Amino acid sequence: MFEGPLTWRPLTREDAQASADLLNAMETVDGLGENYTAQDTLQELIDPYTDLERASLAAFDGDVLVGFMKIQFKPPAEEVHRVFLDGGVHPGYRRRGVGTTLVEAGVTAAKAVHARHHPASRLAVDVHKAEQIAGVAELVRSQGFVPVRYFQRVEHPLGDALPAVVVPEGLVLEPWSPENAGDFLATRNAAYRDHWGAAPMTLDAWQNKITNHTFRPELSFLLRHGTGGAAAGVLVTLTWEGDVALTGIRDAHFMVIGTRREDRNRGVASALIAHALRGAAAEGYDRASANVDSSRPFGGAGLFERARFVAARRFVRWALEV
Template sequence: MHGLTWRPLTREDAQAAADLLNAMESVDGIGEHYTADDTLQELVDPYADLERGSLAAFDGDVMIGFMKIRYKPAAQEVHRVFLDGGVHPGHRRRGIGTRLVEAGVAAAQVLHARHHPGLRLAVDVHRPGHIAGLAELMRSRGFAPVRYFRRMEHPLRDVSPVRARIEPWSAETDEDFRRVRNAAFEDHWGAVPMPPDMWRNKIVNQTFRPEVSFLFRDADGTPAGLLVTLSWDADTEATGIRDAHFMVVGTLPEHRKRGIAGALLAHALRAAAEQGYDRASLVVDSASPSGASGVFEKAGFVPKTRYIRWALEP
């Protein structure tokens, strides 16, 4: 690590971070590509305290590793913070990843003490299971796998139309979308309500696709379910595949087992096909309380990449 410069991330690092992530993708092959706009969205996250909760390593002007902590605006019993990061393939096996993970855990403790000192802390890392050396690094720092997720995909061809009381996103219904999302995920592991600033940063940003995002209303007009789609231009440019990623699919608990999620999926698949998307994708918790895996498989989604949620309770 001789000759490297270490400092917190800043908003001016968006392009350097995108270059690093794209270099990692060239080796790790997880299907994620970035523009500077994409990484800037992460750097301006209202729940990412860059001064206290980030660290980047530079070789000259080139970012060759980073870590970033995102804390939760609200929590019950356990405050689960996310530790994200990575190391350039040409600089791995030099101890940089270990230093970044250790710095991340220390930063998580600082931010936890500032925001949720009365709760237990858990530091979560969410990464694909196939990345070389990741499992060894996680275990060496005391992390253990606690949850498994699957990315699922659906080719968009021969998709039939569906009849249901479903409406597209609009500025007027944006708050209905946010409220339904929060209520639908109340009983999901690790989920917390999204306040408006988090909703704007994580959902209604430059990757949001309103034309493929829908709200399901009950017979009396009450919102009962939603589907929100994001799409990354950098992925399309790198792969030639236009992917509609169903980022949020949820149904209010009292409305489950009535086919709402299936209707939303069928409607969104049709809309995505009509909009010229080549594929739809989503990520599902293998232990979802709503039985989402079965719903998605019934809709025609096929399991692909497996993700592991590693956790440490320091």
């Protein structure tokens, strides 16, 4: 247990700027290419499925936030309720027990949140961190977490090597509009139904995480069975202006890519990705990116390799089954 002169309390919505400052300080050492504005961190703090009062903890040195943890639960859960434990420690305060205190508090908070919302399900506490962050593996292993999944961030430089858009016969591309907005969420939930660890997104979660200030409707598309027919697949693009301001690189991040089970193996995702890549290039973006579950049974990694994405970094999903 850390016994230094720190002040400990739950996070609040008023900590948005302090949270952005901490995450940006961590970025200078961890080098993940993730830069935050206060608007970005506020979006996480107002997540409807993050209980800050009961399930967060922040460490302050004076007015400076130097470490935090927060729990995110899922509104629906079946056999297993996968709770996310997120957090970080300022580089200047690492190796001093702060991280251990936060992880221990996080596991305790996860149990309390789980008991409150899904007591009939089994609990798994998940930590998702880039493999390159020093000390993470040692810390979470010491608390009983084990690696259960691997993910890759893949990137496309949006040069001349853009894949051709080949739309499967009988399908039509359709951009986002206020009229079809509900179809985007419905198609995401249908497509992700058998993805590992996924759960249906509620409308308020979708609005908080997807259609917020980072959403790029002009680069978000459905592939539909004819005009007015059922959607076969979906792609949604986000962009973080904090990254643009600090790096000068405009990145079109394909946050949601999914194909309904009955439409798989027809080239739906390939067509959506190719169309979005060409759209991003035309809009002046420098790069496109996505996060890929390396263990997915639906050919995720191969799909992006064929579209000429390259691996940038790997993430590990650690889990503690309670």
